[in-house]
Amino acid sequence: MTVSSTPELEADRQYLIALIEDEAVFHGDFTLSSGKQATYYVDMRKLTLDHRAAPAIGRIMLDLIRGVDDIVAVGGLTLGADPIANAIMHESSRTHRPLDAFVVRKEPKDHGRGRQVEGADVAGKRVVVVEDTSTTGQSALKAVEALRREGAEPVAVAVIVDRKTGAQAAVEAEGLVWLAAVDLDDLGLDAQ
Structure with missing residues (x-):
């Protein structure tokens, strides 16, 4: 749990947690982008693209990264990281x-x-690097790899x-700091 x-x-964080619980947690049988199976899916795109949640997400995530010195930009693998x-x-x-x-595009453009x-x-x-949800960290690490190739x-x-x-x-095995605004305990969910 992060405070x-x-x-x-x-208060923004508690508001976001309530929105996630009410509108972004779906129960059933799901295959995650990692290929893992899960009995619930947290669809954060439903909220990162929502006018009610986006301002709170901006404030919460900015607060979360406030202790990282000398950063100039944030982003990640498209599409989840963009909003x-x-x-x-x-x-x-x-x-x-x-x-x-x-x-960060999934692949370099083949034109321009x-x-x-x-x-x-x-x-x-x-x-x-920012991300909506993470299971294995591979999407974030793909973005990290591309950024390192660009000299970032x-x-x-x-x-x-x-x-x-x-x-x-x-x-963390890649030498990066891990920061999370909300975890499963906050949402009353179990790790799968």
């Missing part, structure tokens, strides 16, 4: 340390400049919901 740094942010990075970018514009956003990382120039810069220095992975199924260990 936000101020009562206002903790999170944008929410953080918009929220950070109100602070003394605004952050840019980037998008042939880029895999779009948006903020990340070469030589410290960045944080990924220093952390920050997720909204940690499924507590190995992603943290995989990310």
Whole structure:
């Protein structure tokens, strides 16, 4: 369980947890992007693209990464990371340390400049990879790999919901800091 740094942010976090429980947790038989089977699915895209949740997500995630020094941008593997990075970018514009956003394509473009990382120039810069939910950490690590090829220095992975199924260990094994805003205990769910 993570607690936000101020009562206002903790209220945002509790509001987001209630939205997740009410609107983003689905029970049944699901195959996750990792290939693992699960009896529930946390569909965070339903909320990262929702006008009620997106501002709170921006504030919560910005608070979560506040202790990571000298970062200039946030982003991750498209599509899950895109609305999170944008929410953080918009929220950070109100602070003394605004952050840019980037998008990591699954594969480099086969036309134009042939880029895999779009948006903020990340070469030589410290960045944080964001993700909506994580099971094994492989999506985040794919983004980390692409960022490193671009000359960026990924220093952390920050997720909204940690499924507590190995992603943290995989990310930390790559020398990155693991940060999660909400975990299964907060949602009353068991790790699978």
